[in-house]
Amino acid sequence: MKHVLVSGGTSTLGKAVCSRFIAEGAMVYCGYSSGEQKAQELVRQLGSSLVPVRLDVTDQASIDDVASKIQSLDVLVNNSGVFSVFSVEELQTEEIQRIFDINVTGLMRVTKRMAPFLQASKGSIINVASINAFHPGFGGTVHYDASKGAVVSYTMSLARELAPLVRVNAVAPGLLEAPYLDETNPLRKLYEQRALLGCLVDADQVSLAVQFLSRCTAMTAQVITIDAGYLAG
């Protein structure tokens, strides 16, 4: 049986990724930081092959604790990520550090700790970047955009370091469908106007790309963009 660890497993995208790997018969460790209740709810929905584990990517002890609970690992999905909006003038160093500690350093901490399991299983890593790594966003996100740029370059470098045993790839989603983005939301309108397909991105479609990267043994050091044609628009 395949063993998968998803950080931020109860997030919009995390849930879709957990659900897809459960459907293929995997055992999925669903990492949560503050969302224990959401993780328990997900177990009720997806069944006992989903194992909630407390995983705060800023806390080495919590990462070590997860490592002590898992016997093997085939796929690591580094999905945890946070976002905020501040103009360059308002942006404080503490906020830059918070975003980088979760989106970049946290991802690197988890990867370093889990790498021996993945080397043993000849497994793979899928990092969650963003189209913001490649375009300027809607404003006020220089810190987030830079953090996702770092995820992309980390993916390339790590793929080289861990080859040939472990494959390392990334997905770069566009704006994900979420309840807060209702029909009147100006962000939705801006996104839909530019995206060639005229819509936001369903998390389930991103999870399809994550699953594909976990299976396609000829791919490493790649980033797949899933953005409904936003970047090309």
Ligand SMILES: NC(=O)c1ccc[n+]([C@@H]2O[C@H](COP(=O)([O-])OP(=O)(O)OC[C@H]3O[C@@H](n4cnc5c(N)ncnc54)[C@H](OP(=O)(O)O)[C@@H]3O)[C@@H](O)[C@H]2O)c1
């Ligand atoms: N939403 C979008 O439009 C979009 C677009 C492109 C890329 N992405 C990327 O896709 C990924 C998932 O996004 P999302 O929108 O699905 O997330 P989300 O719903 O906003 O949830 C954020 C997730 O990050 C986790 N997290 C926060 N602090 C953490 C910490 N210290 N340690 C571990 N986990 C932590 C949260 O866990 P708890 O709730 O348990 O604290 C939660 O699962 C992120 O990397 C994001 O940058 C999102």
